[in-house]
Amino acid sequence: MKSARDYTPTSWKRLGTIRERLEKFLDRRGYEVVSTPVLEETELFLRKSGGELAARMYSFSDPSGRKVSLRPEFTSSVVRAYIDGTLKGPSPLRWQYCGAVFRYEGEQTYGVTSSSTTDVTGSLEFQQLGAELIDAGGAEADAEVVAMAVQGLTALGVTGHRLRIGHMGVVNAMLDGLGLSERARVFILGSFGTLRESDGMDRVRSRATDLGLLGEERARNLSLLTRRMDTNDAEGMVEGFLAPGVGDANGQRTPAEILQRYLKKLREAGVPEIIEKSLKFSAELIGLSGPADKVRVKLAKLVEAYGIHPGVLAPLNELLDAIAQYNLKDVPVVLDLGMARGIAYYSGVVFEIDHPKVNDHPNLGGGGRYDGLVKALGGDKDVPALGYAYTIDRISELLPPEFGIEDRYGSARVLVTPQGGSMKEAVATAERLRVQGIPAELDLKNRTDADAAKYAEQRGIQTIMRVGVDGSVAEQSI
Numbered sequence: 001m002k003s004a005r006d007y008t009p010t011s012w013k014r015l016g017t018i019r020e021r022l023e024k025f026l027d028r029r030g031y032e033v034v035s036t037p038v039l040e041e042t043e044l045f046l047r048k049s050g051g052e053l054a055a056r057m058y059s060f061s062d063p064s065g066r067k068v069s070l071r072p073e074f075t076s077s078v079v080r081a082y083i084d085g086t087l088k089g090p091s092p093l094r095w096q097y098c099g100a101v102f103r104y105e106g107e108q109t110y111g112v113t114s115s116s117t118t119d120v121t122g123s124l125e126f127q128q129l130g131a132e133l134i135d136a137g138g139a140e141a142d143a144e145v146v147a148m149a150v151q152g153l154t155a156l157g158v159t160g161h162r163l164r165i166g167h168m169g170v171v172n173a174m175l176d177g178l179g180l181s182e183r184a185r186v187f188i189l190g191s192f193g194t195l196r197e198s199d200g201m202d203r204v205r206s207r208a209t210d211l212g213l214l215g216e217e218r219a220r221n222l223s224l225l226t227r228r229m230d231t232n233d234a235e236g237m238v239e240g241f242l243a244p245g246v247g248d249a250n251g252q253r254t255p256a257e258i259l260q261r262y263l264k265k266l267r268e269a270g271v272p273e274i275i276e277k278s279l280k281f282s283a284e285l286i287g288l289s290g291p292a293d294k295v296r297v298k299l300a301k302l303v304e305a306y307g308i309h310p311g312v313l314a315p316l317n318e319l320l321d322a323i324a325q326y327n328l329k330d331v332p333v334v335l336d337l338g339m340a341r342g343i344a345y346y347s348g349v350v351f352e353i354d355h356p357k358v359n360d361h362p363n364l365g366g367g368g369r370y371d372g373l374v375k376a377l378g379g380d381k382d383v384p385a386l387g388y389a390y391t392i393d394r395i396s397e398l399l400p401p402e403f404g405i406e407d408r409y410g411s412a413r414v415l416v417t418p419q420g421g422s423m424k425e426a427v428a429t430a431e432r433l434r435v436q437g438i439p440a441e442l443d444l445k446n447r448t449d450a451d452a453a454k455y456a457e458q459r460g461i462q463t464i465m466r467v468g469v470d471g472s473v474a475e476q477s478i
Helices: 011-025 042-049 074-086 140-155 170-175 183-189 200-210 217-228 231-241 256-266 272-287 293-303 310-323 392-398 424-436 448-461
Strands: 039-041 059-060 065-070 094-110 118-134 162-169 333-335 347-353 363-369 385-391 416-417 439-441 464-469 474-478
Touching: 011 118, 011 140, 011 392, 039 074, 042 065, 042 074, 065 347, 065 448, 074 094, 074 118, 074 416, 118 392, 140 162, 140 310, 140 363, 140 385, 162 310, 170 183, 170 272, 170 347, 170 363, 183 200, 183 272, 200 272, 200 385, 200 416, 217 333, 217 416, 217 474, 272 293, 293 310, 293 333, 310 333, 363 392, 385 392, 416 448, 424 439, 424 464, 448 464
Parallel strands: 162 333, 416 439, 416 464
Antiparallel strands: 039 065, 059 065, 094 118, 118 385, 162 347, 347 363, 363 385, 464 474
16 A cells, blocks of 8 residues: 555654653553554444544454454553453553554654655554553642653654643533533534634535524524523423424334434523623633733633633642642743644543644644543443553654664674674574674675675674584674
8 A cells, every 4th residue: 555654663662762762651650561463443443533533444344244443542452451351450440552553644744854754645553652650530630641642752852842731621610610511612612723814704604503502583583592491390391392292203202212313402502692702702712822820820710801710720730739740941932822632532621742844733742631531331320541652653753864763773783794604603693692792693605705895794693603614603794
């Protein structure tokens, strides 16, 4: 496949060095390495991932007829293993992982803005490394994971990255404070990306009208009335609207079920004034993105101006105060409550780490809190949890060409060349070196001294050992 990714020995070793260093970094913080299958049942990723991720997955039926998918991310698999009891231990649970994930990305360009840019069209396999913290709630747990994600990149040698923080719990609380129905709130949250665009407000209003959230005056009054009424009274009123004995033509729903569904739809219909107010608020909220300390002040004023209780900001303020306890080494912290990470299971803090030298500012990594995922995937109850993952292919593009050379060529490498038919003696010499821990490569082409020296230089080999038929060795440093 044209869009599948190949790795050269150098690029694969470079990614390996990144992986090893990040694994050590996470291990020092108590995160143990785990592994999950590349192939999982499709339903695992669909239960809570949201439509955006579902549309980008590689899914097919296996020989038994089961619907399976290549993993598009690790979190759901890790949580599934936790629910199954495969992964267990004392609380809180700290795990890390690394491996390939697969998503259809369409036409994308990845890489820094230089000649190293890689064009990728269609499918995409990339290497992901991340960590999950399960059964730990509160701002201190959030801060550990967020700070760890930033510090890991700094420890690698990445500079110029920045942290962007949002908070789905706070945003939902603010929208609830405006009096939105659940349906309207979900619609507006899903429209944040569109609201960033120049004609976004008009497009969102048009879509809201099509969905009945911005309806006619009669529908508006009926929606308000059913919200204010006792449920039994509202059901009695709505029953009068429906034909006697109304039922599902296919016999799948009873009249009572249809009545309850219609009442729910009425109560969740949009009230134009509230929808308009919420859209205006959301547009202003999205525009507040900037340095965290400054945005905190502006956010408090915005909440006050719209009559929202200031207590909704408490989780965000606690989070930022907790993060301030860590040394992020001048990495900028941007507060952006209009950010959406594209996966529906996030319930609290969400964050991304991006870099201005990467095309179109794709993130180097990100994650967030997903307290409802354990129960959504079959657990007995909600469990507080959060995590993040890096895309290490993108990180590799930002590191200098010489990164990891000392890891790749830490031990002196030797080229063993047989002289005058002394292959047996050359093999014995190479084997002795390998037993001693010295990387030894055997010359299988009977090169001349000049060609052997040229080859050794190209391969990064420091020493040539020429072995005679009597077992004598002549060394040459390159």
